[in-house]
Amino acid sequence: MHRRILAPGVLAAASLLLAIPASAASYSPGAPGIGDPYYPDYGNGGYDVSHYDLRLKYQPATDELEGTATLSARTTQDLSSFDLDFLLDVSEVRVNGTEAAFSASGQHELVVTPKTPLAKGTAVTVVVRYSGVPSTKSAYGFTAWHRTPDGAVAADEPEAAWWWFPSNDHPSDKATYDVSVAVPDGNQAISNGTLQATASQLGWTRYSWRQNKPQATYLATLALGKFDVTTGVSEGGVPVINAYSKDLGDNDGAARASVERTGEIVDWLSGYFGPYPFSAAGGYVPNTTTGYALETQGRVFYSPKQFAKGANVSLIVHELGHQWYGDDVSVKGWKDIWLNEGFATYAQWLWSEHEGEGTAQQLADYVYASHPADDPFWTVKPGDPGADNQFDDAVYDRGAAAIQALRDEVGDTAFFRILKGWPTAHAYGNASVADFQKYAEQISGKPLAALFDTWLFQPTKPAAAAASRPLAAAKSGAALARPKSWKKIESAHEAHRG
Structure with a gap:
């Protein structure tokens, strides 16, 4: 039998360990990804942001951006360090007023190590000072910062924040925003929400925008350049703010003929989806070469290319439909994208009925x-298309057909109760496809698992009998006449995918 002898130093160390609270051992780094299987490195673990305050300065001639971001958050675990999603050059980070260590990691991670570890449930204020030229930065081989002849635009999906502010970049962590940007006199800064103030000093004008409702990071947008801004109020009382680049050329007239109908369409959609959920509506059309549109919250981004063939009101309907389905109620994870694209497409189908260009059933x-x-x-x-197929035609078209199958199954009375009640039931939050199925079953009183499985989760064409209505032409194999609205609806899908 051998007895182990502990040296005095070892005994002292053991005594010290015993003196440390057991909870100290639980401090660990927050995960570098929030856990989304489609995008494992997007978002971060360990904290939840409630507000972003962004104070920026931008020089259009050189694309130089400098700023101070202040994040108000709360920890969700005992944290020794945490990540922010960000690409620009950082000069200082403070956590609760104290300087923190920081380093870049991976393709878009900023690792922050506070001087003192943070206990779970702690209110945290993070200040990040930074600068850089966003157009010189890329991750995974692409950029979401788009230069224009007179400035730049930040708008993309599923990511755009990294190029202009540090964030927890996943839809499940929504927050409110204050975005204040100084640009040289004669330029403007356009962002989400309402314009709180403008102030000019020494050749610079500062525009301060506020988004007072929770917003996903990819829905935060920034447009910098020379714009013609129009304002108004819809018949239903919703303030409308639109902006058009001053050098849209031949696309200017068609862009205005489309986007200026925002107030009318918001009011019309409110009849189906319930009260408009945000403080203002509107859109902006910068002189960008990108080809897609994006439902940036309350201030939709449109590419001028979408108006090259004339007015494109169906596109406006699609992006405004997202204000309820995607912006007000956001996805829990990116696999739930049908809740965004299927319903925005179905809004176009309802508009087609309204315009007499083909019913939703047709x-x-x-x-x-x-x-x-x-x-x-x-x-x-x-219902789970995979990251590579997130914006496939099937998500839009089969997705909208699934909604029509639901309408056939439960009847119009229950269906339109579901359509209008859902944005209220999950207002300013996040939800999954499973949550929607549960809600639809609750409202309709019908079991819907088989219908949802058939239309959303089976990699095969549903049997014609899967819909309550006969689909007579489809059963017989006869060709169907293409609804008049079809090309307009499809062009909106192309606009969203780019």
Whole structure:
């Protein structure tokens, strides 16, 4: 038998360990990703942000951006360090007023190590001072910062924040925003929400915007350049702020003919989806070469290319439909993208009915009949399409057909109660496809698991009998006439994908 002898130093160390509270051992780094299987490195673990205060200065001639971001957050675990998603050059980080260590990691991570570890449930104020030229930065081979002849635009999905502010970049961590930007006199800064103030000094004008409702990071936008700004109030009382680049050229008239109908369409959509959920509506059209549109919250981003063939009101309907389905109620994870794109597309189908250019049923029948059973279109599952197929046609078209199948199954009375009640039931929060199914079952009183599985999760074409209505032409294999609205609706999908 051998007895282990501990040296005095070891005994002292052991005594010291015993003196440290057991909870200290639980301090650990926050995860570098929030846990989304589609984008494992997006977002971060360990904290939840409630507000972003961004004070920026931008020089259009050189694309130089400098700023101070103040994040108000609360820890969700005992943290020894945490990550922010960010690409620009950082000069200082403070956590609760004290300087913190920081370093870059991976393609878009800023690792912050506070001087004192943070206990779970702690209110935290993080200040990040930074600068850089966003157009010189890329991650994973792309950029979400788009230069224009007179400035730049930050707008993209599923990420855009990294190029202009540090964040917890995932839709599940929504926050309110104050965005204050100084630009040389004669330029403007456009962002989400309402304009709180403008102030000029020494050749610079500062624009201060406020988004007072929770907003996902990818829905935060910034447009810098020379714009013509129009303001008004919809008949239903919603303030509308639109902005057009002063050098849109031949696309200017069609852009205005489309975007200036925002107030009318917001009021019309309110009849289906409930009261407009934000303090202001509107859109902006910068002189960018990008080809997509994006439902940036309360201030939709449109590419001038979408108006090259004339007015494109169906696109406006799609992006404004997202204000309820995607912005007010945001996805829990990116696999829930059907809750965004299926319903924004269905808003276009309702608009088609309104315009007498094809009913929702006719559009659903056309989708069904125009894709044979062996078409790869049916292999994409709208309820969980995978990251590579997140913006596939099937998510939009099969996704909207699934909504029409739901309407057929539960009847118009229950269906329109579901459509209007959902944004209120999950207002300013996050939800999943499973949550929507549960809600639809609750309102309709019908079991819907089989219908949701057939239309959203099976990689095959649903049997014609899967819809309550006959789909007679589809059953017989006869060709269906293409609804008049079809090309307009499809062009909106292209606009969203770029």
